[in-house]
Amino acid sequence: MIADLERVPQLDATWRDAPGLWGFLTTVDHKRIAARYVVTALLLMFLAGMLALDMRWQLSTAENTRMGPQLYNESFSLHGSTMLFLVSVPLMEAMALWLVPLMLGTRNMAFPRLGAFSFWLYLGGVLTLWLAHAADVTPDLGWFEYPPLSGPAYSPGHRADIWAQMITFTEVAALAASVNVAATILKMRPPGMTLARMPVFLWAMLIASIMTILSMPAIMLVTSMLIADRLVSTHFFSPAGGGDALLFQHLFWFFGHPEVYIIFIPATGFVSAIVETFSRRPLFGHNAIVLSIMAIGALAFGLWVHHMFAVGLPRLGNDFYTAASMAIALPAGMQIFCWIATIWSGRPRLDTPMLWVVGFLATFVIGGLSGIMTASAALDLQLTDTYFVVAHFHYVLVGGAMFPLFGAFCYWYPKATGRLLSERLGRIAFWLIVGGFNLGFAPMHLLGLLGMPRRVYTYPAGLGWETLNQVATAGSAIAVAGGLVFVGNALWSYWRGRVSGPDPWGGSTLEWASASPTPAWNLPYTPRVDSLTPMWRDGPLRVMEGLALDRREVLVTSVADAAPLYRQKSAPPSIAPLLAALATTAMFIGSIFTPWAIVAGALPIGAALTAWFWPTRPRAGAAEAKA
Amino acid sequence: MIFVRPPGPVSPALTRRAPCWAAPLLVAVLGGCSSEARQLGPTAPQTRPISNADPRIPAYQANVYQVAQGGRYFGWYGCGGCHAEGATGVLNLGDTQWKHGDGFADLFTAIADRHGRLAYDRRVPVEVLWQLTAFVRDLPAHKAEKRMRTARDQKAEPQGATWSGPQ
Numbered sequence: 044m045i046a047d048l049e050r051v052p053q054l055d056a057t058w059r060d061a062p063g064l065w066g067f068l069t070t071v072d073h074k075r076i077a078a079r080y081v082v083t084a085l086l087l088m089f090l091a092g093m094l095a096l097d098m099r100w101q102l103s104t105a106e107n108t109r110m111g112p113q114l115y116n117e118s119f120s121l122h123g124s125t126m127l128f129l130v131s132v133p134l135m136e137a138m139a140l141w142l143v144p145l146m147l148g149t150r151n152m153a154f155p156r157l158g159a160f161s162f163w164l165y166l167g168g169v170l171t172l173w174l175a176h177a178a179d180v181t182p183d184l185g186w187f188e189y190p191p192l193s194g195p196a197y198s199p200g201h202r203a204d205i206w207a208q209m210i211t212f213t214e215v216a217a218l219a220a221s222v223n224v225a226a227t228i229l230k231m232r233p234p235g236m237t238l239a240r241m242p243v244f245l246w247a248m249l250i251a252s253i254m255t256i257l258s259m260p261a262i263m264l265v266t267s268m269l270i271a272d273r274l275v276s277t278h279f280f281s282p283a284g285g286g287d288a289l290l291f292q293h294l295f296w297f298f299g300h301p302e303v304y305i306i307f308i309p310a311t312g313f314v315s316a317i318v319e320t321f322s323r324r325p326l327f328g329h330n331a332i333v334l335s336i337m338a339i340g341a342l343a344f345g346l347w348v349h350h351m352f353a354v355g356l357p358r359l360g361n362d363f364y365t366a367a368s369m370a371i372a373l374p375a376g377m378q379i380f381c382w383i384a385t386i387w388s389g390r391p392r393l394d395t396p397m398l399w400v401v402g403f404l405a406t407f408v409i410g411g412l413s414g415i416m417t418a419s420a421a422l423d424l425q426l427t428d429t430y431f432v433v434a435h436f437h438y439v440l441v442g443g444a445m446f447p448l449f450g451a452f453c454y455w456y457p458k459a460t461g462r463l464l465s466e467r468l469g470r471i472a473f474w475l476i477v478g479g480f481n482l483g484f485a486p487m488h489l490l491g492l493l494g495m496p497r498r499v500y501t502y503p504a505g506l507g508w509e510t511l512n513q514v515a516t517a518g519s520a521i522a523v524a525g526g527l528v529f530v531g532n533a534l535w536s537y538w539r540g541r542v543s544g545p546d547p548w549g550g551s552t553l554e555w556a557s558a559s560p561t562p563a564w565n566l567p568y569t570p571r572v573d574s575l576t577p578m579w580r581d582g583p584l585r586v587m588e589g590l591a592l593d594r595r596e597v598l599v600t601s602v603a604d605a606a607p608l609y610r611q612k613s614a615p616p617s618i619a620p621l622l623a624a625l626a627t628t629a630m631f632i633g634s635i636f637t638p639w640a641i642v643a644g645a646l647p648i649g650a651a652l653t654a655w656f657w658p659t660r661p662r663a664g665a666a667e668a669k670a
Numbered sequence: 671m672i673f674v675r676p677p678g679p680v681s682p683a684l685t686r687r688a689p690c691w692a693a694p695l696l697v698a699v700l701g702g703c704s705s706e707a708r709q710l711g712p713t714a715p716q717t718r719p720i721s722n723a724d725p726r727i728p729a730y731q732a733n734v735y736q737v738a739q740g741g742r743y744f745g746w747y748g749c750g751g752c753h754a755e756g757a758t759g760v761l762n763l764g765d766t767q768w769k770h771g772d773g774f775a776d777l778f779t780a781i782a783d784r785h786g787r788l789a790y791d792r793r794v795p796v797e798v799l800w801q802l803t804a805f806v807r808d809l810p811a812h813k814a815e816k817r818m819r820t821a822r823d824q825k826a827e828p829q830g831a832t833w834s835g836p837q
């Protein structure tokens with residue numbers, strides 16, 4: 044899309060951030076915020092990956108003494124909590140924050156400052172967990188911390204509080220991001236992009252956001268109840284005091300199961316986008332895929348009990364949740380067949396993004412199959428808490444979410460940086476990661492069947508577990524080496540990569556209409572859309588005028604038909620989100636130590652929010668109102 | 671690297687490992703750090719405290735894990751049978767009134783030697799006596815509802831007479 048010459052400087056002036064540090068702290072540019080999210084999360088992925096390698100080192104031989112039990116407990120707790128709460132979910136949100144406005148051809152998110160607030164709070168959660176770790180107050184009860192073990196009697200000190208509060212941080216951040224994404228997708232689509240013409244990527248992000256909004260309150264509630272039990276001696280989880288320890292598990296998994304789909308559904312969005320572009324044909328079965336995603340989203344809220352088969356629930360309960368868990372294989376399988384059909388009937392090109400999709404398909408199917416096995420209550424009683432489960436969830440999380448994410452990274456990297464990743468290094472990284480991963484985690488299925496429990500820091504010799512563990516460690520090391528190549532490639536290409544131009548892959552959706560890297564105002568004009576693949580129409584993209592150039596303005600459209608409704612002022616940069624996040628941080632951290640922090644902390648938060656929402660234009664006068 | 675860390679109590683080494691920007695935080699939590707250390711396996715005291723100023727005392731008294739272990743043994747050995755919440759006089763352990771002194775060694779002796787035929791000095795291992803002493807000295811620091819909440823979580827553990835483990 045080519046803009047008039049005088050238009051660009053005007054847009055630049057309107058959408059510019061202040062220079063330097065002030066601009067860094069106040070920006071509401073969704074692309075800058077998303078980039079921060081991505082970089083922070085990738086750094087944490089590296090740290091948590093090194094922790095994993097350290098654990099694998101410890102397990103590589105029987106009776107190894109590199110780690111003691113306490114350090115091992117801390118390691119897997121930190122690894123699991125980081126990977127799920129600070130890496131996977133935030134990365135998916137970051138991709139939405141970055142790509143949703145671009146794919147809609149709009150100038151910013153619906154609530155620009157909420158995006159900034161979301162990142163600062165996420166950073167608060169990161170620092171809470173990792174600074175506490177630096178100070179040796181590391182949570183040590185795994186990524187879900189059941190009472191009574193995490194209650195006041197068995198977890199004195201603040202390790203469990205750190206974990207619970209880290210969750211509060213990341214969940215508020217996730218809620219903020221999700222509300223933002225949902226509102227943006229529903230109300231800011233370009234004219235012509237009716238719900239029926241909305242790309243799968245946007246559907247996936249919309250549904251994942253709605254799931255986040257529905258499931259996060261459960262975990263915020265449950266961690267707050269845990270903190271209350273620990274801090275002010277409530278009895279929520281104390282059976283002897285009339286409470287219920289299982290209540291924690293129900294509430295946790297009512298969030299925890301949807302959580303894995305909150306990670307996986309955005310990944311299906313990446314896969315759909317990549318498959319479409321690289322098969323060079325519109326996605327086969329668009330409606331079927333969208334309906335499958337909806338079905339997965341709905342079913343995901345009815346499965347949580349499969350994480351509790353071993354706690355002794357009624358038989359009928361177990362049977363019901365077995366059936367419900369297996370049902371999810373239907374929509375998941377439907378999606379996979381649609382992708383395969385697209386590739387089959389298209390003219391596929393095997394660049395690295397597509398390579399990752401192939402890696403995803405192979406690996407995720409294995410994870411899905413072991414999932415059907417653990418979904419069966421009878422079999423799960425044998426498998427639960429063994430390495431079979433460790434193998435299963437790494438296959439679905441790494442194979443089902445990380446591989447598509449790596450593919451997405453390769454696919455959209457040129458959009459973010461203006462340069463292409465090296466394909467050669469990319470292929471090396473791909474084979475090392477996918478090969479190493481499968482070598483590392485496939486043997487764990489066998490280890491689990493042989494009876495090796497998860498979360499053990501060592502095992503005696505002579506049980507026949509040594510060789511498989513050694514292979515697992517070797518595989519993990521290879522995968523980590525591949526990860527380093529991947530990161531090295533990203534760094535090298537940032538300065539040395541081939542210049543990509545706006546649309547290196549011939550993509551189908553609107554983000555490819557913008558320049559790479561994208562300027563602060565995204566697209567010079569508002570696009571008009573008449574198909575699912577607007578970039579593939581014959582002739583140039585049709586656009587419309589009408590938004591102000593001299594002030595920040597966005598177009599709001601109707602939910603179903605995307606008919607233009609009105610022009611909306613888009614919030615300019617502000618320090619208020621950072622201040623509000625700092626005040627919230629003070630309250631969250633303080634409430635680990637005293638309940639009064641909630642009362643005292645409400646005042647600064649109120650002040651920061653008042654500054655945030657302070658009206659910037661005069662109230663309408665009486666005369667104006669009459670007119 | 672912060673993630674390769676030997677297990678066991680933290681000490682001055684902490685300041686060396688942590689990055690410099692963590693310094694202000696460390697100052698703030700340093701007291702808290704070693705109090706969170708969690709040592710599993712054999713530990714120091716094989717003997718009684720020599721005095722109220724025995725250098726081994728902080729490792730127990732100032733460590734939340736050791737204190738909490740003392741709380742579990744408090745139930746196992748049936749201490750709560752007499753020293754229940756709301757007990758009066760000498761039996762009340764939450765009132766900061768100690769008949770024979772409030773020092774660590776004073777209370778250690780009171781537990782080990784002043785319980786007549788219960789003969790805790792023979793029946794309870796030395797390390798457990800350290801933990802019990804630390805727990806008992808910690809009791810007045812908590813509100814009654816906190817003590818009750820903790821005890822309720824431990825209700826399912828064997829209590830005194832219902833103990834079925836090794837005698």
Ligand code: HEM
Pocket residue numbers: 092095096098099119120122123124126127131184185186187433437440441445483496497498499519522523
């Ligand atoms: C090279 C990559 C990775 C390796 C080598 C690895 C290795 C490990 C190991 C050794 C454990 C401990 C198993 C146990 O003792 O029970 C573990 C646990 C775990 N991992 Fe990973 N992991 C990797 C990547 C990931 C990723 C990308 C995620 C999530 C997106 C993840 C999520 C988890 C979770 C949730 C746990 C369970 C922690 C707990 O038991 O509370 N891992 N991993």
Ligand SMILES: [Cu+2]
Pocket residue numbers: 299300303346347349350
């Ligand atoms: Cu589940």
